[in-house]
Amino acid sequence: MSTVLQAYRYALDPTPAQLVALGRHAGAARFAFNWGLARVKAAMDQRAAEVTYGVPEAERTPVPWTMPTLRRQWNDAKGEVASWWPECSSKETYSAGLDQLACGLKAFSDSRKGRRKGRRVGFPRFKKRGKARDSFRYTTGAYGPDGDRHVKLPRIGRVKVHEPMGALTGRLDAGTARLRGATVSRTAGRWFVSFTVQVARDLPDAPSRRQRKGGTVGVDLGVRCLAVLSTGERVPNPKHLDAALGRLRRASRAYARSKPGSVGRRKRAAWLARIHARVAGRRRDGLHKLTTRLATSHDVVVVEDLHVAGMVRNRRLARGVSDTGMAEVRRQLTYKTTWYGSRLIVADRWYPSSKTCSGCGWxxxxxxxxxxxxxxxxxxxxxxxxxxASLNLRRLATGTGVAGDPGAYAPNARGADRKTPPAGRVAVKREPRTARAGKTGTAARRQAAAELMIAHDH
Ligand SMILES: [Zn+2]
Incomplete structure (x- = not known):
């Protein structure tokens, strides 16, 4: 038995009074964030001046860069700066704002020092009301599901949710899950609660009979359809997604035509955001169904390592690529293969799966x-x-050599995976959050799973 962190997200259905309370809590978190940021900036300016005037290092003003220092300064100042603070959920809401700031500051400095992967992270900016994402978090107190259709949120009350929470409450009642926190946030005018839950999961050591029977599957993630499998199956895009995309096009045209600053523009912006949220939801559902099926019915899943950031920059492809959410597919497959005892292989980015003949290797x-x-x-x-392409990806793992160009394929990916380090252009790539290609043992898998934080389990 091993524990993994999982997230369960539900749409809230608050009463008008609760709606006001939710907005006030988010406002309090934003207030603390902005207050802390102003402090940080003032301290930085002061420090810069001290450097100019030659104040020795030890005597310079410290910058409140971390959560403990921010919290200490807040506790000293809160009496004056937020006289309305007892109204909101104790100190939690404000802590959430300060915590967001501390995370933003850390991301910024890590990014600058090259300790953080991905795109450069800028210095935190002030959160504007109506522009910034509204959210706050609970980590202590009596929050959590209350029955199947309600959640308890301290100081806000018993809030109805839109769908039954059986998957979560069942685990909590059985004692196989523990709440670790809850984030309440607003997207496109709707409020959501996302519970972070530590779940005990029995991670299988070996693939099941069903997975072994399914064998290895190569998956070519697509633009026109969600995926093409080496079994010959074409997995279509989720139902209604195309229709929603049509509405999205119309909504964005209407928004673009509206006059800046007008009431009409504000209404159209809200409409556009609602459709965006719906498209994202449909897409996520489709992807979850696909990845669960792949991870449960095959023992090895092979996908391509697409240079997603590079592809999204290409304008013509952009919508299709982001719609099918290739990065998301890979993220989901990474943890689901761990859960279900199957294995994920990511082909090297330069592996020419599309340009190679699956019959002869030409x-x-x-x-x-x-x-x-x-x-x-x-x-x-x-x-x-x-x-x-999907056949070539499958072959990458099964390692069946090809006459004419045997070098194009890994000798035997399963063997290679266990014994020898990956080499050459056809390599089993290490995912940042997967077990390393060389060690797919249970310990490594469990550790990888424990590090995983996922959104919206199905
Ligand atoms: Zn050929």
Whole structure:
């Protein structure tokens, strides 16, 4: 038995009075955030002046950069700065704001020092009412599900939720899950609560009979459809997504035409945000269904390591790519394969899965994105481009060599995975949050799972 962190997210259905209270709590968190940021900036200015005037290092003004110092300064000052503070949920709400600030400051300094991966993180900015995302967090006190259809939120009350929380309450009642915190936030005018839960899960050591029977599957994540599998199946985009996208196009056109600063523009912005939220929800549901199915019915899942950031910059592809959420698919597969005892292999970014013939290994370096069919000039195979790619990805793991170009495929990915470090351009890549390719043992998997924080379990 091992524990993993999981998140359960539910839409709230508050009464008008609760709605006001929710807004006030978010306002309090924002207030503390801005107050702390002003303090930090003032201290930084003061320090810069001290440097100019040659004040020795030890005597310079300290900058309240971390949560403990921010909290101490807040406790000293709160009497004057927030006379209305007892109205809101004790000190929790304010702490949440200060905590957001401390995280933002840390992300900024880590990013500057090269200790943080990904895009550069800028210095925190003041949160404007109506612009910044409204949210606050509980980590102590009597918060949590209250029955199947309500949540208890301190100082706000018993708030109804839109869908039954059976999946969560069942685990809590059985004692296999423990609440670690709750974040309340507003998206497109709707309030949500997201519970962080520590769940005891029996992580299987080996694939089940069903997964072994399913064997290895290559998955080519697509733009036109969600995915093409090496079994030949084309997984379509989630139902109604296309219709929602049509509405999204209309809504954004209407918004663009409206006059800046007008009431109409504000209404259209809210409409646009609602549709955006709905599209995101549908997409997430579709992806969760796909990844659960892949992880439970195959023992090895092979996906491509797409250069997602690079692709999203390409304007024409942007919508399709972000819609199918390839990065999201991989993130979900990473933890679900851990949960269900299967294994995820991510092909090297430079592995030419689309440009290689799945029949003989011949390469077509001039294949472009618009070529929907792969035509082999060596063995005369004519095959759908995406299906061809999925077959190549599958072959990467099964390691069946190909006449003509045996070097194009890993010798035997399963063996390689356990014994030898990955080498060459066809490598089993290490995911930042997966077990390292070389050690897929239970311990490594459990550790990876414990580090995982996921959104919206299905
Ligand atoms: Zn061929």
């Amino acid at each position: 390469r077509n370096p001039s294949l472009t994105l618009s070529d929907r069919t792969f035509v082999c000039q060596d063995c005369a195979l004519v095959i759908d481009r995406d299906y061809n």
